[in-house]
Structure formats: C-alpha cells, structure tokens
Amino acid sequence: MLNIKCPYCGDRAQKEFAYGGDGTVKRPELNKEVSNKEWDDFVYMRKSLRGKHIELWHHISGCRQWFRAQRDTATHEIFKTAKISEEI
Amino acid sequence: MQKYSIFSLIKNAFSNHQNWDLAWKDPTPKKEYDVVIIGGGGHGLATAYYLAKEHKITNVAIIEKGWIGGGNIGRNTTIIRSNFMFDENAAFNEFGMNLWRNMSQELNFNVMFSPRGIINLAHSDAQMNTYARRGNSMRLNGIDAVLLNREEVKKMIPMADFSDDVRYPIFGGLVQPSAGTARHDAVAWGYARQADSMGVDIIQNCEVTGFDVSAGKINGVRTSRGDIKTKKIGLCVAGSTNILAEKLNMTLPIEAHVLQACVSEPVKPILDGVVTFGAGHFYISQSDKGEMVMGGDLDGYNSYAQKGNLPTIQHVLTGGVALFPFLSRLKMLRTWGGIMDMSMDGSPIIDKTHIDGLYLNCGWCYGGFKSVPSSGWTFAHTIAQNRVHELNSGYSLSRFSNGYLIDEKGLGTKTWIS
Ligand SMILES: Cc1cc2nc3c(=O)[nH]c(=O)nc-3n(C[C@H](O)[C@H](O)[C@H](O)COP(=O)(O)OP(=O)(O)OC[C@H]3O[C@@H](n4cnc5c(N)ncnc54)[C@H](O)[C@@H]3O)c2cc1C
Numbered sequence A: 001m002l003n004i005k006c007p008y009c010g011d012r013a014q015k016e017f018a019y020g021g022d023g024t025v026k027r028p029e030l031n032k033e034v035s036n037k038e039w040d041d042f043v044y045m046r047k048s049l050r051g052k053h054i055e056l057w058h059h060i061s062g063c064r065q066w067f068r069a070q071r072d073t074a075t076h077e078i079f080k081t082a083k084i085s086e087e088i
Numbered sequence B: 001m002q003k004y005s006i007f008s009l010i011k012n013a014f015s016n017h018q019n020w021d022l023a024w025k026d027p028t029p030k031k032e033y034d035v036v037i038i039g040g041g042g043h044g045l046a047t048a049y050y051l052a053k054e055h056k057i058t059n060v061a062i063i064e065k066g067w068i069g070g071g072n073i074g075r076n077t078t079i080i081r082s083n084f085m086f087d088e089n090a091a092f093n094e095f096g097m098n099l100w101r102n103m104s105q106e107l108n109f110n111v112m113f114s115p116r117g118i119i120n121l122a123h124s125d126a127q128m129n130t131y132a133r134r135g136n137s138m139r140l141n142g143i144d145a146v147l148l149n150r151e152e153v154k155k156m157i158p159m160a161d162f163s164d165d166v167r168y169p170i171f172g173g174l175v176q177p178s179a180g181t182a183r184h185d186a187v188a189w190g191y192a193r194q195a196d197s198m199g200v201d202i203i204q205n206c207e208v209t210g211f212d213v214s215a216g217k218i219n220g221v222r223t224s225r226g227d228i229k230t231k232k233i234g235l236c237v238a239g240s241t242n243i244l245a246e247k248l249n250m251t252l253p254i255e256a257h258v259l260q261a262c263v264s265e266p267v268k269p270i271l272d273g274v275v276t277f278g279a280g281h282f283y284i285s286q287s288d289k290g291e292m293v294m295g296g297d298l299d300g301y302n303s304y305a306q307k308g309n310l311p312t313i314q315h316v317l318t319g320g321v322a323l324f325p326f327l328s329r330l331k332m333l334r335t336w337g338g339i340m341d342m343s344m345d346g347s348p349i350i351d352k353t354h355i356d357g358l359y360l361n362c363g364w365c366y367g368g369f370k371s372v373p374s375s376g377w378t379f380a381h382t383i384a385q386n387r388v389h390e391l392n393s394g395y396s397l398s399r400f401s402n403g404y405l406i407d408e409k410g411l412g413t414k415t416w417i418s
C-alpha cells in the first residue's frame, strides 16, 4: 500500500486517493487557434516516464482536493507532494 | 529440426531423454540483419516466425533483453476470445482464432489450446441489452455468440451466488463458446523453436539501448552486445514501448501500467470455462492443474514495477467472493504483475511510422495474448511489404489525430481506469 502525503491532510493510505494521470500536461489556451498536433499532444500523447513522474492525485475520500506528486514509477518512492498552486 | 511425436518420445526414452536437440540455438549476434525484431515476447516471436514462413525473410534477429517468455507472454491469464463488437476488432481477432485452432499442429508443439468458452455475466437489464447488441454484431461478423438468461447461466455455473439478496444479481450472460485458453509458455516456445529452425537468430540477454537513425531512415540498433546494422526494425516491447520511443524522440498514445493476477491452491475441477463478472473487474478460469486463475483491475497509477500492490488484489478478490462465495475458503498460491502498454482507446497499434524502416507494434493493453498469432501475422506482412494489411489497417497510429478511434468500450483516455 502506498502512503501518500496529502498537502492538506498529511499522510494517508493509498485507498483514500484516486489517480489523475500525468501532471505536466497543459490544456491549450482557451479562445486561441489550436493546431491538430497541439490538441493530440494534450489529449493522447504521454511520455509515461520510467523514474521520476509528476502526476495528479485526488484525495477523493478525504478533503477532495487535487494535488501533484512526484513519484518514481519503478520503485513507487514518493519524493514530494504539492498543492496545485505550488511548484513541484 | 527434430519433430516432436510419440515416436520421437519413445526413441528418446531409450537414451533416458538425454539426447534431445536444443529447442533453439544461442547465437552470437551477426553484424547485419534484414530485419531486427526488438522484444522476444509472444508478438516478437510470432512476427519473426511469420516473416520466415509467409515472406521467406529469414535473415532476422530477435533481440531480447531478458529471456524468452519472461515478459507478459509468461505472465498473462491466457484468455483467447474474439467477442468484440467493432468490425476491425472482430475481423482481426477472429482471424486469430483460426490460427489458434491449428497452432499445435502448425508449430509441432502442444500449446494446449482449449476452446472451453467464455461467459460475460450481466447484472442489469441495461447490461443484457448491450450484450444482446454485442452478440448480434459478433454474429453478423461470423463469430459465435449466445445470449443466456439467468436460468441458463445457472446450469453452466451453479456454484455462483444466485441468491436473491445479493448486491449484483446475475441477470444472464453473453457466451462465446469457441473462446478459451492456451498454455502461454508453450506459445512462446513453439514460435521460438520454429522461427529458429527457419534461420531466425534468437538473441537473449541483449538489451537494445539506442537506435542509429539518419535522414529519417533506420540504419541499425545499439545493443548491450554491440551495434547491429539493419534497415528494418519491428518494435514489439509491450510495456517498455514508451522507454524505447523516447530514444527515438517519439511520444505515443500509450501509458505503462501494472496489471496483477493470482492463482489459488489447486482444487478438483469445478469451473470448465472462463467467467467474467459484469459488475466489477474480476475474471476467473481453472487451470488444468486445478488452480483458480484470477485477475481484474490495473493497480491504477503509471508503473514499471513488475509487481503490484495489495489493495488491488483485495479489491479484485472481493468481487470474486461476491460472485463465487466458495473462493473465500481457498488459499492464494501466488500473485504477480506485468507491465501493460495501455493505449488511449483500448486498441492496439500495428503500423509504419514517420521513420523509414521503423515499424510499431504496441498498445496491447491486457488483451495481447489472444492476439499473438494475428498480430505476428499482420505485423510480418506490414514489415515485409512495407504496407499495412487490410486486417490491421484500422490499428493505425494516425487514428488518434484523425478521429477514427477504435474505442470498443468507450472509456476515454484515462487508461488506468479501463
Ligand atoms: C497479469 C496479466 C494478465 C493478462 N491476461 C491476458 C489474457 O487473459 N488474455 C490476453 O489476451 N492477454 C492478457 N494479458 C496481456 C498479454 O500478456 C500482453 O498483451 C502480451 O503478452 C504483450 O505482448 P508480448 O507477449 O510480446 O509481451 P512481452 O512478453 O512482455 O514481450 C516484450 C519483450 O520485450 C523485451 N524488451 C523490453 N525492452 C527491451 C529492450 N530495450 N531491448 C530488448 N528487449 C526488450 C521484454 O524483456 C519482453 O520480453 C495479460 C497480461 C498480464 C500482465
């Protein structure tokens, strides 16, 4: 079981959280002309890194806040978690 | 190559089975090959076999970083089926079913293909309707499908929980009688042995570390055992696809996730087919040794660890016990995991790429065992002819940008919940 530190609530068991995928993906700016390539990259293309991976988590059975985590995808070590508004 | 038969078995008994030929050789890599297949899993081995057999291309190397059968081909729960609704999936997988039926004879290796049938259970009227629709689509595509009501399902799996007060009562189910299972290791070994006998070099303990690409063309691969020249590369590395794509400066609609399975202690025969629970992720069959073979959800976050976490196993088996209460009395023998190449629409990619001579085979999600023969056959065609076959024309890389997704389940791009 992973032990995940919610930036709002502290250490909690993995079962309280839902995963939200790659946390580096940015939606193309609103009301701006978007090329097909930009839209594909946003919707479908993922690096799925082996090693340090920045990802979104949702404390769904807790405070219900979204936040980012930096986790190693091979060892599952979690180096850092941060609020969405913070740098990671 | 020594043919395996009752006669060769008797003959070798006289020398205490000490003189059997090696099933495949252990060659040192040559300087150059016509085709290099990266990954000695089911798809890589089958591709090399069909390149040699159907296209007479035999100057081929399979480069495998570990050993033959150590990847997902030796980790799956061996379900073989073609119960798909979409035309592309139906045609591709039913083509594969025909290859499965003759595989033991063709490979002269007993892959223990056992068409024991699969039942997808339905737990609501709405689910019965979608199964009726899927069954009709299957039948229109010439695939056998039978819709069963509750009483008919009860005759087939009387040990399931049919009481009235369960959370997800069984309403009925969709059966594909010709679906089944096979012995996964035997499939890898059978293809390996035949490919080797036609001249393919199977190079184990050799990791591809980079590529030699210039002016948009493949010139070779770099490996832990030296550089190898080639004009054509077939990439068949399943869960490691993103890692090698990065070395080619490619980003793909694929994510790596771990999927677990487990087996119980062996018990006397109780379940003759494959059953999937329709109200959660859980499926089960019984191996010929008597073990109950079970699986379900992905762990749910990107992973390259070839093992999973306990909460997922617990969750999957909770569904299992709800369906088959007798499971609660069984001890689990083993759990394990494999890294899935999860695609963004749940369907695979078998295609050429923007790099001349680079061919892509990935996105198998948790269903690539059944596709080993059809994928190997169509991928060999794609590599040999430098154009896709009609059977894999839908499995293009461009479908993600042009909108022709093959999203059988319509689950969207959150690969970890599919
Ligand atoms: C628990 C579990 C249950 C499953 N159940 C089913 C099922 O019931 N039915 C079904 O149809 N499918 C099932 N699958 C999916 C199926 O096993 C896979 O989709 C399929 O095996 C993938 O193709 P493969 O056999 O070629 O992969 P693999 O056997 O994983 O082959 C890829 C190979 O590439 C090698 N490789 C990686 N990187 C490199 C490199 N840099 N250099 C050289 N070699 C490299 C790896 O070592 C590996 O051997 C299941 C999978 C799992 C894990």
Ligand SMILES: [Zn+2]
Pocket (backbone or CB within 6 Å): A006, A007, A008, A009, A010, A059, A062, A063, A064, A065
């Ligand atoms: Zn919280």
